[in-house]
Amino acid sequence: MKSDTQRVKGEALLEIRGLKIEGNSDGVWHPIVKGVDLTLKRGEVLGLIGESGAGKSTIGLAAMGFARPGCRIVDGTIMFDGIDLRAASEAEKRRLWGARIAYVAQSAAAAFNPAHKLIDQTIETAVRDGLRTKDQAIADSVDLYRRLQLPNPERIGDRFPHQVSGGQLQRAMTAMAMSCRPDLIIFDEPTTALDVTTQVEVLAAMRNIVEQFHTAAIYITHDLAVVAQMADRIMVLRHGLEVEEAPTREMLKEPKKDYTKTLWAVRSLAKEESISDDVTLSVRNVDASYSGVVKVLDNVTVRLPRGRTVAVVGESGSGKSTLARAITGLLPPTRGEILFNGKPLSRALKDRDKDTLRRIQMIYQSADTSLNPRQTIRDIIGRPLEFYHGVKGAARDRRVAELLDAIELNESYIDRLPTELSGGQKQRISIARALAAQPDIIICDEVTSALDQIVQEEILTLLMKLQKDTNVSYLFITHDIATVRAISDEIVVMHQGKVVQQGPKTQVLNPPYPAYTELLLSSVPQMDPDWLTNLLAERARAKVKA
Amino acid sequence: MHPVLKTVLQRLGLGLLTLFVVSVVIFASLEMLPGGFAEAILGQGATPETVAAFNHQVGLDRPATVRYVEWIWNILHGDFGYSYAGMGGSIKRSVSELIAPRLYNTFFLAIMTAIVAVPLSLFLGILAALYRNSWYDRIVNTVTLTTIATPEFFIAYLLMFFFAIRHRWFYSLSTVSDSTPFLEHIYRAALPALTLTLVIVAHMMRMTRASLINLLASPYMEMAQLKGVPRREAIIKHALPNAWAPIATVIAFNLAYLVVGVVVVEVVYVYPGIGQLMVDSVSSRDMPVVQACALIFAATYILLNLSADIVSIVTNPRLLHPK
Numbered sequence: 001m002k003s004d005t006q007r008v009k010g011e012a013l014l015e016i017r018g019l020k021i022e023g024n025s026d027g028v029w030h031p032i033v034k035g036v037d038l039t040l041k042r043g044e045v046l047g048l049i050g051e052s053g054a055g056k057s058t059i060g061l062a063a064m065g066f067a068r069p070g071c072r073i074v075d076g077t078i079m080f081d082g083i084d085l086r087a088a089s090e091a092e093k094r095r096l097w098g099a100r101i102a103y104v105a106q107s108a109a110a111a112f113n114p115a116h117k118l119i120d121q122t123i124e125t126a127v128r129d130g131l132r133t134k135d136q137a138i139a140d141s142v143d144l145y146r147r148l149q150l151p152n153p154e155r156i157g158d159r160f161p162h163q164v165s166g167g168q169l170q171r172a173m174t175a176m177a178m179s180c181r182p183d184l185i186i187f188d189e190p191t192t193a194l195d196v197t198t199q200v201e202v203l204a205a206m207r208n209i210v211e212q213f214h215t216a217a218i219y220i221t222h223d224l225a226v227v228a229q230m231a232d233r234i235m236v237l238r239h240g241l242e243v244e245e246a247p248t249r250e251m252l253k254e255p256k257k258d259y260t261k262t263l264w265a266v267r268s269l270a271k272e273e274s275i276s277d278d279v280t281l282s283v284r285n286v287d288a289s290y291s292g293v294v295k296v297l298d299n300v301t302v303r304l305p306r307g308r309t310v311a312v313v314g315e316s317g318s319g320k321s322t323l324a325r326a327i328t329g330l331l332p333p334t335r336g337e338i339l340f341n342g343k344p345l346s347r348a349l350k351d352r353d354k355d356t357l358r359r360i361q362m363i364y365q366s367a368d369t370s371l372n373p374r375q376t377i378r379d380i381i382g383r384p385l386e387f388y389h390g391v392k393g394a395a396r397d398r399r400v401a402e403l404l405d406a407i408e409l410n411e412s413y414i415d416r417l418p419t420e421l422s423g424g425q426k427q428r429i430s431i432a433r434a435l436a437a438q439p440d441i442i443i444c445d446e447v448t449s450a451l452d453q454i455v456q457e458e459i460l461t462l463l464m465k466l467q468k469d470t471n472v473s474y475l476f477i478t479h480d481i482a483t484v485r486a487i488s489d490e491i492v493v494m495h496q497g498k499v500v501q502q503g504p505k506t507q508v509l510n511p512p513y514p515a516y517t518e519l520l521l522s523s524v525p526q527m528d529p530d531w532l533t534n535l536l537a538e539r540a541r542a543k544v545k546a
Numbered sequence: 547m548h549p550v551l552k553t554v555l556q557r558l559g560l561g562l563l564t565l566f567v568v569s570v571v572i573f574a575s576l577e578m579l580p581g582g583f584a585e586a587i588l589g590q591g592a593t594p595e596t597v598a599a600f601n602h603q604v605g606l607d608r609p610a611t612v613r614y615v616e617w618i619w620n621i622l623h624g625d626f627g628y629s630y631a632g633m634g635g636s637i638k639r640s641v642s643e644l645i646a647p648r649l650y651n652t653f654f655l656a657i658m659t660a661i662v663a664v665p666l667s668l669f670l671g672i673l674a675a676l677y678r679n680s681w682y683d684r685i686v687n688t689v690t691l692t693t694i695a696t697p698e699f700f701i702a703y704l705l706m707f708f709f710a711i712r713h714r715w716f717y718s719l720s721t722v723s724d725s726t727p728f729l730e731h732i733y734r735a736a737l738p739a740l741t742l743t744l745v746i747v748a749h750m751m752r753m754t755r756a757s758l759i760n761l762l763a764s765p766y767m768e769m770a771q772l773k774g775v776p777r778r779e780a781i782i783k784h785a786l787p788n789a790w791a792p793i794a795t796v797i798a799f800n801l802a803y804l805v806v807g808v809v810v811v812e813v814v815y816v817y818p819g820i821g822q823l824m825v826d827s828v829s830s831r832d833m834p835v836v837q838a839c840a841l842i843f844a845a846t847y848i849l850l851n852l853s854a855d856i857v858s859i860v861t862n863p864r865l866l867h868p869k
Contacts, residue, residue, distance in 0.1 A: 066772065069763075098774035110765040115787035115863060125773045160863040176773075 010042030013183055013216050014063055019076035021058050021067065021240075032058050032071065034240040042183065043214045047231030047248070049224055049263070051452035052423075055240040056220045060186045063218055064101050065093045081183065098125035102177035104206075106189040108169035112161035119157025122176045131180055144175040147212065148205040167198035171205050178209060185210065187219045191226060195315035195479065196523040203229055203525075204536055222452065224263055225525035228252055229532040236260050248529050262454055269457055269486035271464060273505040276305035276489075280440055280473050281327065281360075286336035288326045296322045297333070298497040304441065307471040309464075311488035311505075313478055313520070319497040320477045324443045327475070328362055341440070358388040361434035365446035367426035371418040377404070377429055378414045384436040403432040406469075407462060424455035428462065435466065443475045448483055460486050481524045485509065493517050549868060550859050557855055561848040568844040569621075572837055573614050582606065583630045583831040604630055617837065627834040629827075641838045645820065647724055649842065652819040655735050655742070656804035663743040664750065664797055671754025671793075676781055678759060690748035702741045702814040709737060720815040738815045742808060746800040753796040757789040791858030798854035806843040 021033035033055040040046050040063075048056040058071060065085030067073050078085040080101065085093065097103075105111035113121060122144075123137035132140060138157070145153035148171040161169060170190055177185050190206065191199040207230055210217050219230045227234055227248075234251045236243040236259070244257050255261050281304040288297040296319045304310045312320045325331040327338060329349035338345045340359070346352050364370040371380055381400045385391045391399055401411045407428040418426055427447060434442050444463070448456040464487060467474065476487055484491060484505075491508040493500040495516045501508055508517065522535060584600040585592045601607045620627055626641035670690075674683045693701065710718035720734045758781060761767060770780040809821030820839055827835035859865045 064772065068768070094774045094776060096774070097772050103769070103772040105765055105769055107765060111769040113766040113770070113784050113788070115784075115861070124775065129774070160867055162864045163867065 012039055013042045013044075013081055014038070014040040015077070015079045016059075016063065017077045017079075019059065019062060019078065020074045021055070021062060022072055022074050023058075024070045024072075029072070032240050033062070035076070036237070036240070036242055038063075038235065040184070040216050040218065042216050044233070045210065045217045045219055045231045047227035047234040048218060048220045048237060049222065049227050049234060050237035050243075051222060051263075051454070053239070054237040056237050057188050059237070060188050060218050060220045061103075063184070063186060064097060064103065066097075095129070098182075099129050099131070099180045100182050101184045101186070102180070102182040104170075104173050104177050104185060104187045104190050107193050108173045108190075109161065109166060109193075111173065112169060114161055117158055117160055118164070118172050122157065122172065122179055124176075126179045129180065137179065141175060141179060144178055144209070145172070147209055148172075148175055149201070150175075165198075167194055167202050170194065170202050174206050174209060178213065178215070181213055181215075183216060185215055185217045187217055187230075189221055192221065192223070196481075196525075197315060197519055199226070199525070200523045200532070200535065203532060206230070207532070223525065224252075225527050225531070228527060228529045229525060236263070252527055252529060269460060269482075271309075271487055271489070273489045274308065275504055276308050278306045279303045280306040280341055281475070282339040283323070283327065284337050284339065286323075286326055286333040286338065288322055288331055288333045290322075290331070296497050297326060300326075300336070300494075300497070300499050302475075302492050302499065302502060304473050304475055305489070306440070306473055307467065308489040309467065309474040309476055309487050310490045310492060310502075311476045311478060311484040312492045312494060313481065313484050314494035315479060315520075317496070318494040320494050321445055322497075323494070324362065324445050324475070324477055327443060328360060354388065358384075358437045359440040360443070361437050361439040361441070362443045362445065363427075363430045363434050363447050365449055367418070367423065367430045370430060371426060371433075373418055376415050376417055380418070380429060381432050381436050384433060388437050399436070403436055406435065406466065407432045422455075423451055424458060427451065427455075427459055431459075431462065431466070435470070435472075438470075439472060441473045441475065443477070445477045446479070447476075449478065449480065456483070457486075463487065481521065493520065495520075550856075550866060553859060553865075554852070554856060557852050561845075561852060564848055565841065565844055566618075569618060569837075569841060570614070572840040573610070573617070576833055576836060577610050579831065581831060583833065586829070586831045587631075617834075621841070626838045629835050630832045631830065641834045644835060645823065645838055645842070648818060648820040648823045651722060651817065652805055652808070652821070654731060655738055655808070655817065655819060656801065658732065658735055659739045659742040659746070659804055660801055662739065663747050663800075666743070667747045667750035668754055668793070670747070671751040672758065672781060672786070674751065674755040675758035675762070675785075676778060678755075678762075683755075686751070690751055693744040694748035698741060698745050699810050699814050701744055702738070702811055705737055705741055706814070709740075718815075720817040722818065735817065738808075738811050738817050741811050741815075742804060746803065749800055750793070750796055754789070754793050757792045758785050761785045761788055787861060790861040791854075794854040794857035794861075795851075798850040802847045802850045805846045 016036065016038040019033055019036045019038070020031065022029040023032045036055075036059060038046070038059070048059060050056050058068070061068065062073055062078060063080075065078055065080070065088060073086060076086075080096070083092070083096070085096075088096075112118070119138060119141055122141045123132075123134065126132045126137045126140070127134050131137075141157060142153050145156055150156050150168055150171055156164065156168070156172070164172070174190070187206065191202050194202060203226065217230075219227055221227050224234075231248050233245065233247050235245040236251075236255075236257070238259055243259050244251075244255070246256075251260070283300060283302040286297055286300045287295055289295050298319075300319070300323060302310065302312070302323070312323060314320045322331060326333050327345075329345070329347065329352055332347035340356065345356065349357075378397065378400055381403055382396050385396050385399050397414070400414060404410060404413055409425060409428055413421070413425075418429065421429065430447070448459050451459060460483065463474065466472065474487070476483075478484060488505050490503060491505050492502045493508065493514075493516065500516045501514050509521070513521065525531060528534075582597075582601070583604065583606070584597040588596055588600065598607070605613065617627065626645070629639045629641055629644055631639065670686055674686050677683055706718045709716045716737045717734055718737075720738055722731050722734050726734065762781075762785065767780060767784060770784045771777075775784065806821070808819065809825055811817070812819040812821045813825075820842070824836060824839040826832075827839065
């Protein structure tokens with residue numbers, strides 16, 4: 001799946017015209033896709049990109065003639081290799097699915113059946129459709145596993161989904177999709193749930209195999225840098241409509257529409273770093289573990305200066321969220337101490353007084369689950385005001401209004417419920433709730449990870465503005481390097497429970513790097529369509545040298 | 547040791563502990579019942595002297611703790627003691643001797659019902675999940691809801707009315723004895739078995755349907771569909787293996803009910819099961835029999851729940867094949 005010249009493209013395989021899809025919420029049908037045209041030639045890879053709600057997954061599934069429960073295709077034609085998928089019966093479509101059109105889902109961990117071995121799931125369609133005997137299909141799967149660079153390809157099929165890692169599962173799912181050598185594969189955000197370092201390998205394996213078998217693909221993602229590595233052409237979608245479409249290089253070089261330009265807004269956001277020695281929180285040689293056996297934090301030392309932002313960055317399992325739990329007292333450390341404004345913090349939450357609790361606040365990744373859906377905004381923000389400051393009645397409401405103002409919402413939101421707000425607005429409410437306590441420190445745990453790029457930028461900008469106004473310190477936990485670049489003064493890199501590096505942003509993000517930092521930074525996809533190719537070549541060279 | 551074996555042994559150990567606690571609770575609560583065997587058996591003629599003499603003869607004048615320790619010690623040696631009834635006379639009847647035929651009858655009826663009811667409810671449940679919201683689904687749901695909501699004695703009398711009185715296909719009374727031939731036993735127990743089937747199918751069928759439907763929305767079911775797996779195959783091959791745990795729990799619960807909770811049906815059909823024996827023994831304060839029955843009931847619950855736990859472990863690869 002590379003530059004346009006390398007690939008020979010055949011005649012049109014998939015033609016979608018005037019596609020309109022509606023979704024049902026609370027009994028009302030409203031449009032999700034509002035008339036999209038799309039043509040895909042044999043052997044071509046089309047990237048669909050857009051924010052959540054743009055309709056990209058819905059279009060991807062519609063390309064199979066499928067609509068999720070609660071959705072319906074209301075208008076347009078979907079022609080796959082001369083077959084009208086809208087007119088085709090369920091039985092006809094079922095014969096195509098898996099055999100000629102395959103689907104690779106976002107979360108392989110959820111899309112693999114936990115009750116069956118990988119190999120049985122991989123060969124299921126090929127054997128049922130009589131394309132291969134069971135033995136042939138198994139031999140073929142082993143070959144596919146090998147091509148996808150899965151470790152131990154002969155044996156890995158005998159494992160159950162929970163026994164292999166996320167990146168391996170995603171490759172196994174690609175093997176499953178490839179098992180019937182389909183004409184078309186729909187990749188639906190296949191690497192979104194993976195860590196960056198894992199993502200690189202999976203992207204490379206997927207790109208390779210699609211190229212080898214000359215398979216056409218629709219690659220759905222919200223990450224422009226990822227799609228740039230995979231697709232021949234990119235189509236940008238917004239609110240169920242096409243914004244623009246162009247060959248990958250053209251699109252990256254000069255996006256025509258303003259909306260497309262805003263898609264990488266966060267990547268251009270950057271804060272001037274500012275260093276301070278006035279330390280408010282100091283974590284010293286802290287160990288922590290959940291079961292008592294495996295250390296999740298191993299001799300962690302981190303310092304957080306007053307009024308500054310320290311970004312804690314690392315992959316899943318690196319211990320960054322556990323660090324937050326240790327600081328807040330939810331998980332008492334087994335060793336080491338935490339100094340707060342020069343005084344040691346009690347290890348356990350229950351030993352801390354109200355004033356200490358007030359000074360350390362937390363914002364969570366998912367505002368959906370961290371805000372009580374049955375409380376109005378007044379109660380959500382008002383509660384810490386009453387609890388910590390004893391402000392009641394009209395004074396409380398006045399303060400809530402001020403806080404709403406500070407987070408750039410207004411008083412009219414005061415009687416709403418969280419469910420009536422958008423994802424970004426809910427996260428703003430979480431911020432206001434933390435601010436209501438007037439804390440010294442706010443721990444932000446992946447607070448922008450679930451948000452779209454543009455909303456991410458707004459939230460980050462707001463956080464920086466609030467820091468300027470209140471001199472609050474942020475401990476900002478994230479796995480996203482672009483976010484780190486945007487908000488931090490200092491950076492802590494964590495890996496397997498250890499601190500790999502702490503230092504000012506410019507120092508950490510520039511060479512010389514410790515080995516892990518280099519791996520992490522080099523794995524972040526760049527807007528350059530040759531990035532993956534170059535990276536793989538470079539790593540191969542380094543390997544040869546070693 | 548394999549983790550599954552370890553879990554099973556752990557649960558068995560816990561089960562024994564539970565049995566012990568249950569034995570204390572049974573013994574203590576029976577002690578607290580007003581009146582005693584002597585008063586019950588002597589009736590009008592219960593003067594304080596005769597009661598004391600009677601109690602002394604049976605050993606009831608000793609402290610409760612002593613009697614408990616003796617009782618539990620004997621049970622650990624497989625001796626459930628002797629029924630108070632006939633204690634004074636020449637023929638002593640051991641509790642095991644009293645209970646054995648009753649227990650056989652109860653298990654006979656329970657197994658007979660289970661053989662019909664469990665496959666039937668699985669079948670109905672799978673079909674209901676497959677044809678969700680169809681007429682079939684609605685009818686099955688309504689009918690099972692009706693049978694679950696109707697008192698079991700009422701169902702028993704209805705069935706008796708139609709199948710024994712109107713049509714004379716079955717006997718209205720299910721009296722059986724040791725000498726009843728096997729097939730005859732089945733024939734006589736048919737109406738009680740049918741009654742019980744109607745009572746328990748609803749639970750199991752609804753749980754099967756619910757746990758399957760619960761899984762239908764999961765991403766791997768969508769994946770199965772997008773791999774071209776036909777609906778029926780998807781439900782049986784992809785959903786059912788993941789649904790066993792809750793289904794097994796409900797089945798175990800209902801099977802336990804078949805052993806310990808069917809006294810009403812037994813009474814209606816005059817079927818000589820253990821439920822009747824226990825009720826009779828309670829009213830005559832025949833403590834050794836009551837205690838033995840209660841222990842058997844407790845053991846039944848514990849063993850069936852253990853089997854349900856084993857099923858949920860064995861059908862869950864995460865537990866069966868740890869990383």
